[in-house]
Amino acid sequence: MRRLKPFLTFGLMMAVFMLSGCSDMIVLDPKGPVGEEQKDLIMYSIWFMLFILLVVYALTAFIVYKYRDHKNHKGYDPDNEGSHLLETIWWIIPIIIVIALAIPTVNSIYSLEGPPEESKDQKPLVIHATSVNWKWVFSYPEQDIETVNYLHIPEDRPVLFKLTSADSMASFWVPQLGGQKYAMAGMETELYLQADEQGTYEGRNSNFTGEGFTNHTFDVMAMSDAEFEKWASETKADAPELSKGQYDKLMLPGHVKQMTFSSTHLDWVDHAKNAEYALDARKRLGYEEKLPHSKAGKEEKKKREEEMKKLEESESHGDSHAH
């Protein structure tokens, strides 16, 4: 019985975790149809996996217990070297399992490429999301407004994100709305998401991008259609315009608070077509990345942080409308 201890402990641990954790985990608590579809797929696969574990563990426990070397050992057969029947069985069963998993997977892969089924007939809201170390710039081309590090979206309407990056490769991820996609310089990728419930959801870059990666985050506020329209038109009317000078400073590596502008950078640059823009802007501002552990590197970092503060102050006006 002592030999079975690891299996028992393990099963117990797993059960405790499963029971206590499941509903709290944000990936399994989606707030939109995209996340919902992925959650269903995940749960479907988890049942298969638990079944597989159960079979393997039961078989292991049985064989190890029964054929351990002890007195009254029975059934020893040192030349038992295979069985066509058994081996055929365990070639076929995994094949069946893989097919059972592959069909819904491929289905989901294809359906996630487009807007959610339930809101197919609605025109999606288009938002350009641009990552620049370590901020997110969101442009609403139709509304002609731009935000930094936060998003407002209407509920029950698909949002088409056009993702790109000004420098390192980032990954745009709002776990409660759905899975992530990479944002790459000189490239544009598309991701459909939708919120079915009002609320604020955390979004982030999940792909490592260097020193400031940990706080490379943003907030997504899902609201009613009317509230969204109101916010967009007020922002357009009240927020300051984004100047090229301000935008250049945004290109410096660093963090800023949430910001709002009544025009977009798409007027003069699309990072999906111009991968060099951010590096050029840094050159224009006389910024050069230094060795992080050197004195020069530490001074450079301090200078950048001051630059970021000044930038935040230059936009004080729009802030009152951010929330």
Added chain:
Amino acid sequence: MKWDEFFVTGDPMIYGADVSIVLTMVGILFYLTKYKKWKWLWDEWLTTVDHKKLGIMYIVSAVLMLFRGGVDALLMRTQLAVPEAKFLDSQHYNEIFTTHGTIMIIFMAMPFLIGLINVVVPLQIGARDVAYPYLNAVSFWTFFIGAMLFNISFVIGGSPSAGWTSYMPLASNELSPGPGQNYYLLGLQIAGIGTLLTGINFLVTILKMRAPGMTLFRMPMFTWSSLVTMVIIIFAFPILTVALALMTFDRLFGSHFFTLQGAGMDMLWANLFWLWGHPEVYIVILPAFGMFSEIISTFSRKTLFGYKAMIWSMLLIAGYSFLVWVHHFFTMGSGALVNSVFSITTMAIGIPTGVKIFNWLFTMYRGKIQFTTPMLWSLGFIVNFVIGGVTGVMLAMAAADYQYHNTYFLVSHFHYVLIAGTVFACFAGLIYWYPKMFGYKLNERIGKWVFWIFTIGFNVCFFPQYFLGLDGMPRRVYTYSEESGWGPLNMVSTIGGFMMGIAFLVLVYNMYYSFRFAKRETTGDAWDGRTLEWSTPTAMPPFYNFAKIPEVTGLDHFWRQKQAGKVEKLTANELKPIHMPSNSGVPFIMASFFFVAGFGMVFDWMWMAIIGLVGVFGTLIYRSFEYDDGYYVSVEEIIETEKISK
């Protein structure tokens, strides 16, 4: 370059490391000088071409790297134990997870396995050495020098901090300036030469140097797995070599293969990296499978179940390993068709792997199972690896992977396969073949403690991480907020991590304890083994391995002989002089020049790089004109070594 750029300064832990490195060096020099060990070191180790000694050096280096990588891991776990900890800053944390990943894969897992392959495979196939013993020494020394070059980065110049995957453009000059990333490129490049040479060397060894009668389908499973691994190495490593060279050009000579400027393609790096990187994970898992096959069969006292299916499944896995690399970046937006194809190929790898699991289980079925420590590690492997396997299939489902990608779910998955697979195998293999290498077993009682502490610690450390991943915790963050709610599970995980650290210390203590107190083996057959390495009359085989090359009549030849009571005794009149290769200091010197060249390139000091490269080519030319055909061991010497009475 200023001093504050050359030396890493400002962190008390780094100063502590500086002091301990200097003290260790002084201690070693003092010991070697005081006990007049320099000549011994040079003659017995630095110039050796003996596969067993090279294997032991590989393993010793790997254990050292396991310590280094393990310390990295514990530093990370300490930082993550509580929310918003200030133990490490972001840059330092990034450097540590980068070196942890790189060291564990390239400088720990691979050399540990290659070390065991070196020690065991020639013995298993009844050969006296590998096909190219001199080349084998070159392999080891280039690996060792590559590892050293990579390791000094944390005190000189700064460590790389772009992750072990070093995605571009983050790893470019513009975003990661300085020597750190160059250390990664040059360290891996130099070590990679050694690995590729090992691939060629062992492929030829296994194909051409098997004892008479040992057909391919009579080879022990560990030899089979090594053969398949070598084929993967030969196909995969050139990709890494080219990719590293291209990035080196980008960083040192201003080319634009992967950069932001000049229409470079950063996705090309990700593709090339994983075109090598995915086969790489099978390079570190297939030898593990081979070892478990040997150990489970030995301690079930039964022949391996489904020998041919084991081989075919391994060949299938090897083939698939080149067809799945895109699953590392399903989120790159390659389109539904591409993601669907790679989802299916990836899931399909689960089929032959599942078959292997059942074959191992049925090897025990109707056996007589003995719970020795190597066997415990093998059973632990089955139980834990399956969890890594099924979560691997979950990750293979691209649509779901969009939610797992870049999270702790993934981190947990690959630790479940790499630790429960590769590391368990390294421990199991080390303990199993320890008497072959050193003439005595490791203490079994202490060994069982190591197993239980490590295995429980491993599960406590990594199992919670699946849930952290599903709760949205991304990998590679250096801290997290209180509100995220990730604190408690991270604390649990950290406790598990430290249990693994304790288990490692107990393992090292066991080596010391057994060195002092273990009973010395009197025969070559410490575990009642089945394969040829156990058939040598002495516990540690003599440098020429076999006085007379055995003739093989079937699978598990040695065990069947024992069963039939027909183990042949060697007689003096069947001995012939043995041809053996001479020792050579050239591989060590060549590798030292590689170090000079690598160090010069790391700091962009081209004069130094050129001196080093001239040295490398000089040693190559020297070797080409060296007419040393080795030497013969006389029959008298063999008789004396084997203690045969006339």
